[in-house]
Amino acid sequence: AKACGKNVYKMFDRKMNEHATERVTLLSDLRLALERDEFVLHYQPKVDLLTGNVTSVEALVRWMHPRLGMLAPDKFIRLSEESGFIVELTDWVLRTACSQAKKWQEQNLGSVRVAVNLSPYHFQRQDVKEAILSVLEATGLEPALLEIEITESALMQNDEYTCALFRELRELGMTISVDDFGTGYSSLSYLHRFPINTLKIDRTFILNMMKSTEDQAIVTAIIAMAKSLNMQIVAEGVETVDQLEKLKDQGCHEIQGFLVSRPVAADAVTEFFTPENHL
């Protein structure tokens, strides 16, 4: 048994080393990836259930890794956050998304906002606001066409500072959305203190809504609460017509999910900008 334990330990040790090596490699790759232009943004539309119009498109980053192929954000966002690289990456995402939105506007494709995910780690940098403003200035995009998404859990970590920051961003005309809502257990009174425009109901509730009465009840409660606070509600991860119908009945304002479109390249998402094309 002892010998066996030793072997298991050796194997474990080797796996740990492999894992550590992989991380170090990925990390140095990450830093080069920006220079080598390996990141791309895909965009996923959010659709107003009353009008059928696209209100906003969420920018979602992908890494075209030369060896590993296309990497989803769950493969590199955490590492980017832990290493501090997230600040550079977010700057790139902001610049790319804003200049894209400006192009759409110049092509007369309508007033579609672009939504960018901000990592809580990013907030540790005290000049987030200045960074955002300099991107808006450089790209010529008006603040009203930029939406900032932050997760509910991130919101709960960075109380005072976040609150003040969001107030300023909103005064400038930007839209603030709370992502993955329902997973962070924030209370009504808590939420009320933040200058938030939109709640995005977390995908897991939408996924379970049709088979679990509890999840259905949570969705109903979130919608009622958001309405009482004059917030816009987006359901994320909508994949089926049944979910769509249920959300419509509940008075949900907007949906985002594979039912409308997967995240797609910039030129492909414009297809959804013409309201007659879908729903």
Ligand code: C2E
């Ligand atoms: P998120 O902000 O909650 O983004 C939505 C995720 O759900 C996206 O995954 C999207 O592809 C996926 N999704 C959308 N509709 C559906 C659906 O109907 N069904 C299912 N099963 N999934 C759906 P993705 O692109 O892999 O992004 C994962 C997460 O990575 C994002 O979650 C976000 O937290 C983070 N992320 C993505 N881009 C960025 C970025 O530029 N900066 C930062 N800080 N985080 C990012």
Ligand code: CA
């Ligand atoms: Ca998001």
Ligand code: CA
């Ligand atoms: Ca989300």
Ligand code: CA
């Ligand atoms: Ca998520």
